[in-house]
Amino acid sequence: MPDKTGATQIANTVSDATISVDVLIVGAGISGIGMAVHLGDKCPGKSFAIVERRDDIGGTWNLFQYPGIRSDSDMHTLGFKFEPWTEQKSIADGPSIIKYLHRIKDKNDLEQHIHFGHKVLSASWSSEDARWSVTAEKADGSQVVMHANFVYMGAGYYDYDNPYDAKIEGLQSFKGDVVHPQFWPKDFDYSDKKVVIIGSGATAVTIVPVMAEKAAHVTMLQRTPTWYAARPSKDMLANFLRKVMPEKWAYAIIRKKNVWMQDITFRASRDNPEKVISKLEKPMKKELGDKYVKEDYTPPYGPWEQRLCLVPDGDMFKAIAAGTADLKTGHIDTVTGSGIKLKSGETLDADVIVTATGLKMAVAGKVAFEVDGKPVNWPDHYYYKGCMFSDIPNLAIVFGYLNASWTLKADIVSEYTCRLLNHMDATSTRIVNPVLDTDVEQEELFDFSSGYIQRAINELPRNSTAMPWKLNQDYLYDKDILLNGAIDDGVIQFYGPNSQRGLDEGEPALEAAE
Known part of the structure; x- marks a missing residue:
């Protein structure tokens, strides 16, 4: 594993000379690293930066250091579609997952894009400028501002600073x-x-x-x-297939098999629980x-x-x-x-x-968002296709599945976001906004009784009964919607001139906050 101190020094040295970016990725865990790779592959002309509050990549896997830390999903689905998992154990320990992420980072030359030690505090959208201004706090307490046309939130779903306090008597x-x-x-x-x-x-x-x-x-x-x-x-089976065929083929087969088995098990649990x-x-x-x-x-x-x-x-x-x-x-x-x-x-x-009494959920990394000067109150907004929000422009977010691995969702949200960005380029637009201009029927965000969900339910965005205003728990359905469905679906709106205002070459991405 690369030296953490060295990684921080490299990233912070680069950051002062970097210009504003097309896409700002918040978080260098599974979601952020995955988005960076998809972006480089599918939108090679887009500039991007990753901001990470810690001094190394990994997110959850960097934070948690308790004995035995391991995956709770198989690595053929917790791994990315573009990078085969090659270890013998499919239920992997934390250090092995960190090693896997570093391999991806190095293979795709992502180090130059990562700004470590940057905790994002707020993000302000300006429709006039068609850009986000994102304020981050550095380890020394100073603040910097970065500008981006599009923000991709890969900050996870729980509070990194404050776990759930069960208030145990005595x-x-x-x-x-x-x-x-x-x-x-x-x-x-x-x-x-x-x-x-x-x-x-x-x-x-x-x-x-x-x-x-x-x-x-x-x-x-x-x-x-x-x-x-x-x-x-x-x-x-996975280890056998890797011996008789290329690793990519074996990985793809096992990944599809495990997705299928997860789906069957979940449906059987709901339809025929006694058998399960x-x-x-x-x-x-x-x-x-x-x-x-x-x-x-x-x-x-x-x-x-x-x-x-x-x-x-x-x-x-x-x-x-x-x-x-x-x-x-x-x-x-x-x-x-x-x-x-x-x-x-x-x-x-x-x-x-x-x-070990549970976690405390947090929406969008506890970042204070505002749109054209108005603070965002998450319960006032609906999920759009499970990865954007009603009436919040140029913002995508990853919230993984509760009934399957996190990365399945991260992969398809990354690909969908790249489709969205390419459509904006093709139509010479710089603003994309899921506009909710009609009443929709509301339902519970999650059909799960877990304590950490129920404790936070009133602080979370809303959910409708049907797409597109819905966060779904069905990977195969979401995959079809996000990867094959029409980008311009008659709901989401694209507008704004293809102006370079605020993104001109030479403008520093990190400015000392006044």
């Missing part, structure tokens, strides 16, 4: 270590310590088996059970043996009403079966100086408490 009185996975201390030693992990989502499920290898004992304390899907970490439940329970019962307690592994909701938690190679179940970890279902009464007292009266002794 936590402040605990005399041991309290750790949140989002801010895992470097080189934290939990060897031979009693650990209680509060939570039952993907993060907790990942941490349990890894901490159990070194800790005296690990207990996962859940308030409500979760549905688990156990599967091998290696895709044997039977398949999910089988590997749990096999691994856990007499430690399988139905009440601890049977949620009060159906499969895929919340996201399934992946258990690669049944590792968590094996840890529980071996006695190095266990699972408790109960409600916390209070945290004491030496552990956790449950409302049932049971006490869990602990030296370390891990609060």
Whole structure:
């Protein structure tokens, strides 16, 4: 992995000499890196820059450093369509994903476009100038302004600064270590310590088996059970195909197969949940043996009403079966100086408490947007084709699937945005705006009961019952709409002269903010 300090110095040295860009990409994680590659391939004449608040690429995979950090989707769909995943394990750990992203960055010479240490604070659109003015804060506290005709938001969907605070009673009185996975201390030693992990989502499920290898004992304390899907970490078919055909062919075949299987599983979960439940329970019962307690592994909701938690190679179940970890279902009464007292009266002794209690959603990276001087209030706007917003010009955003991998959505949104930009060039227009000029029927944004979604639902953009004013959870349908549907669909509007005002050569992209 490239030296992080060196990467920052290179990017910041380049930034001062760069002019305003056609496209500004916010975030150098999966979404931002993917967009940069698609842009270079499909819109080679467009200038672009990537702004990243951290000192390295990777986004989520750079932020989270907790034990065992790994993908919760297979890498044949979490990987990009244009870059085959070549590792043996299809359920990959965080460092392997970072290595994959660096390979793409280096292969496509993206370093020169990335401005590290730039946290975007605000973005202001001017219809008169047909451009965005984006203010970012640098690590030293100074601010800079960048100008772009189009902004592509790849900043993720949760708050990087503030995780969800579950307000656990008495936590402040605990005399041991309290750790949140989002801010895992470097080189934290939990060897031979009693650990209680509060939570039952993907993060907790990942941490349990890894901490159990070194800790005296690990207990996962859940308030409500979760549905688990156990599967091998290696895709044997994928690894076989790579031996007998070119990697690109094998990757494309497995990617299509996995997309198809994900779609079938999701639909079956909604249409025939009992059949899916039977398949999910089988590997749990096999691994856990007499430690399988139905009440601890049977949620009060159906499969895929919340996201399934992946258990690669049944590792968590094996840890529980071996006695190095266990699972408790109960409600916390209070945290004491030496552990956790449950409302049932049971006490869990602990030296370390891990609060894997969930994330806090954030719209568009918490950036303060305004259009022609009017602040954007997200609940006043509808999603357009799941990647733009009603009455907000020249802005695209990635919000990945809840029932499939993030990158599936990132890929098709990037390609759609490139189609949009090329159409603007072909029609000599500089402004594109999904104008909502009629009443539409509203429905819930997500048909999922996950806590992090329900907590933020009133802060999110709106959703209609049908395209184009909809954020969808169907990749195959979205793929057809975004990649094959008409760009000028009679709803989205293109206008503005092909003026170069504000984008003239020689204008600095980074100006000291006054």
